[in-house]
Amino acid sequence: MSQYAIELRGLHKSFGKTEIIRGASLAVAPGERVAIIGPNGAGKSTLFNLISGRLKPTSGEIALNGRRIDGMAPYEVSRLGLARSFQVSNLFGKLSVFENLRCGVLWSLGYKYAFWKFLAGLADANERAEQLVRDLNLERKRDTLAMNLTYAEQRALEIGITIAGGASVVLLDEPTAGMSKSETARFIELIREVTVGKTLLTVEHDMGVVFGLADKIAVLVYGEVIAFDVPEAVRRNAKVQEAYLGSVLADAQAAEAGH
Amino acid sequence: MNASAKKYGAMGARDLIIWGIAIVVMLAAPLIFTSSLAITMLSQMGIAIVACLSFNMLLGQGGMLSFGHAVYSGLGSFVAIHALKAIGGGSFPMPVGLLPLVGGVAGLFFAVLFGFVTTKKSGTTFAMITLGISELVFAASLMMAEFFGGEAGISANRVVGKPVMGISFGPQIQVYYLLAIYTIVCTAGMYAFTRTPLGRMLNAVRDNPERVEFIGYNTQRVRYISFIIAGFFAGVAGGMYALNFEIATAEVVGAARSGAYLLFTFLGGATFFFGPIIGAVLMVVAFVMLSEITKAWLLYLGLVFLLMVMYAPGGIASLIMMNLRVWKFGKLGRVLGWYALLAVTGAVMFIGIAAMIEMTYHIQLNEALGPVMRFMGVELNVKSAAAWIGAIVVALIGIGLFEFTRRRFALHWGEVQGEIEAAIRARESA
Numbered sequence: 001m002s003q004y005a006i007e008l009r010g011l012h013k014s015f016g017k018t019e020i021i022r023g024a025s026l027a028v029a030p031g032e033r034v035a036i037i038g039p040n041g042a043g044k045s046t047l048f049n050l051i052s053g054r055l056k057p058t059s060g061e062i063a064l065n066g067r068r069i070d071g072m073a074p075y076e077v078s079r080l081g082l083a084r085s086f087q088v089s090n091l092f093g094k095l096s097v098f099e100n101l102r103c104g105v106l107w108s109l110g111y112k113y114a115f116w117k118f119l120a121g122l123a124d125a126n127e128r129a130e131q132l133v134r135d136l137n138l139e140r141k142r143d144t145l146a147m148n149l150t151y152a153e154q155r156a157l158e159i160g161i162t163i164a165g166g167a168s169v170v171l172l173d174e175p176t177a178g179m180s181k182s183e184t185a186r187f188i189e190l191i192r193e194v195t196v197g198k199t200l201l202t203v204e205h206d207m208g209v210v211f212g213l214a215d216k217i218a219v220l221v222y223g224e225v226i227a228f229d230v231p232e233a234v235r236r237n238a239k240v241q242e243a244y245l246g247s248v249l250a251d252a253q254a255a256e257a258g259h
Numbered sequence: 260m261n262a263s264a265k266k267y268g269a270m271g272a273r274d275l276i277i278w279g280i281a282i283v284v285m286l287a288a289p290l291i292f293t294s295s296l297a298i299t300m301l302s303q304m305g306i307a308i309v310a311c312l313s314f315n316m317l318l319g320q321g322g323m324l325s326f327g328h329a330v331y332s333g334l335g336s337f338v339a340i341h342a343l344k345a346i347g348g349g350s351f352p353m354p355v356g357l358l359p360l361v362g363g364v365a366g367l368f369f370a371v372l373f374g375f376v377t378t379k380k381s382g383t384t385f386a387m388i389t390l391g392i393s394e395l396v397f398a399a400s401l402m403m404a405e406f407f408g409g410e411a412g413i414s415a416n417r418v419v420g421k422p423v424m425g426i427s428f429g430p431q432i433q434v435y436y437l438l439a440i441y442t443i444v445c446t447a448g449m450y451a452f453t454r455t456p457l458g459r460m461l462n463a464v465r466d467n468p469e470r471v472e473f474i475g476y477n478t479q480r481v482r483y484i485s486f487i488i489a490g491f492f493a494g495v496a497g498g499m500y501a502l503n504f505e506i507a508t509a510e511v512v513g514a515a516r517s518g519a520y521l522l523f524t525f526l527g528g529a530t531f532f533f534g535p536i537i538g539a540v541l542m543v544v545a546f547v548m549l550s551e552i553t554k555a556w557l558l559y560l561g562l563v564f565l566l567m568v569m570y571a572p573g574g575i576a577s578l579i580m581m582n583l584r585v586w587k588f589g590k591l592g593r594v595l596g597w598y599a600l601l602a603v604t605g606a607v608m609f610i611g612i613a614a615m616i617e618m619t620y621h622i623q624l625n626e627a628l629g630p631v632m633r634f635m636g637v638e639l640n641v642k643s644a645a646a647w648i649g650a651i652v653v654a655l656i657g658i659g660l661f662e663f664t665r666r667r668f669a670l671h672w673g674e675v676q677g678e679i680e681a682a683i684r685a686r687e688s689a
Contacts (some may be wrong), residue, residue, distance in 0.1 A: 074472040107475030120269035
């Protein structure tokens with residue numbers, strides 16, 4: 001029995017004739033913080049969609065804490081302790097910050113589809129949601145509707161909903177996308193704080209964020225994980241250099257051709 | 260009630276006062292409006308309130324646009340009327356006062372059955388499936404005469420056996436008080452639902468079904484259970500209808516009634532819990548009184564609906580809440596003058612347009628009565644050019660003045676809202 005938090009074995013995903021994920025394999029130990037990097041179109045977001053149940057793999061296996069989850073619906077994966085955030089904030093627009101977070105904690109505390117209990121009486125859910133409001137530094141916006149928040153606040157709430165259910169494995173899809181430099185620095189600190197002790201997978205373009213958050217880096221190129229190691233080793237890896245240099249060369253050529 | 264419980268959405272003193280007033284109004288209304296027409300209308304309002312509130316569990320709270328809600332209230336009516344017949348025949352020993360619950364169980368049963376199909380999908384697909392089921396049930400009602408009674412419908416007598424403590428449900432006032440109790444209990448029940456985990460997740464499904472799946476909830480299950488609960492309350496309304504009218508005909512499951520629930524829930528305001536209550540009251544007023552005043556009442560209704568969708572999509576409830584906010588910030592005085600102007604110019608516009616509508620209807624329907632008709636105390640000859648030109652001129656002047664006022668008002672309103680938002684921001688950062 002493997003006791004990896006997340007394990008991908010020979011994962012394939014095709015859209016029509018286009019193969020996006022071509023035999024990706026990855027094994028992440030519990031508590032590891034992994035950044036997935038790769039050129040545009042490498043399949044990073046698709047990989048997250050496969051793991052979180054949004055898409056079903058064409059073939060291959062995905063295991064969460066040793067348990068197969070490929071082919072499960074997102075809510076089933078979520079109930080087993082895997083949560084994800086989205087690149088474009090995916091909130092409950094007409095509910096307040098507090099209500100958004102309370103929705104995030106309800107299932108994990110066992111309230112399910114209850115219509116015979118009042119929300120106001122759920123002390124544990126209310127305390128947890130209140131704690132999250134404080135952790136995210138959104139006290140002042142506690143009763144503001146999600147759709148009326150600033151961009152950075154929406155990104156914070158996005159992370160808040162993701163971690164609200166107390167999942168042990170957290171997937172963050174470009175958490176700092178669209179943020180300014182100073183916002184990003186503060187935000188990385190926030191993510192570090194709220195994901196202590198969890199297994200963390202992030203997709204990132206910003207190398208500053210990658211080195212700030214990750215213990216290990218997985219490099220995804222053309223739907224395959226070509227390297228998975230500590231940052232120093234990945235930097236020295238010949239295949240990675242080739243892949244990245246290749247794309248840099250291609251960019252340079254494209255730029256020249258444009259002249 | 261302490262402050263921290265209130266923070267989590269528990270009912271505060273103010274909510275209790277509003278509920279108390281609503282209950283007193285319901286109980287005292289027949290003492291003030293004592294005519295038999297008034298009591299008939301009040302009874303129907305109770306039924307409509309339960310029906311529209313149950314409809315809004317789907318529309319306002321769950322974002323599910325149902326074109327077939329009358330299926331559940333209507334089938335509730337039919338099952339209840341059969342139960343009432345059975346009670347009268349002595350084969351079903353049950354107090355008549357519990358009849359709405361029979362309707363409720365029937366509504367619940369059919370919601371379990373049909374909801375399993377409809378709630379698989381959301382959005383447009385959901386709307387289409389509900390429309391299909393509505394047509395299906397209506398067609399069945401014309402075919403299965405034993406259950407639906409064909410053209411004549413099914414009728415029964417609610418006065419059964421000896422009066423219990425003087426209550427026989429013969430007099431309408433006794434029925435009214437029974438319906439009032441059901442209305443209050445059902446309203447409280449549906450309000451309570453909005454404050455439960457399922458009720459809140461239903462809002463979440465409305466706002467963002469995709470994200471709901473990633474926080475552990477099956478959106479189909481959330482929709483399905485909520486649909487069943489809405490079906491139950493719709494069925495209770497149907498049972499109340501059966502008790503009140505002692506008859507059920509095919510039109511109670513028809514598309515027109517489903518459309519009326521939709522139209523008036525929207526008019527009242529789907530975004531606030533109390534909106535459909537306003538809508539339900541208007542529904543009865545329109546059906547009973549407006550239809551007496553003019554034959555063109557459906558046309559006016561359509562116009563009002565159109566204007567509401569375009570200019571106040573939150574319905575009357577949202578208009579009330581917006582003005583309450585303006586009032587709270589002490590700026591209501593600045594818009595009241597504008598309201599008066601809008602009312603006056605709107606009235607001019609309305610008189611011109613209404614005169615044309617009424618003259619057209621007169622030509623189409625009352626030709627035999629001669630060319631002269633009375634409109635707002637004035638005699639108009641529908642065959643004379645002067646009457647038409649007059650109406651057109653009044654309408655054009657009205658439209659021009661109203662539109663001019665409306666644009667100026669919109670600017671002014673935006674200014675007031677801007678000030679309020681600035682005040683809120685200042686308060687937040689303080």
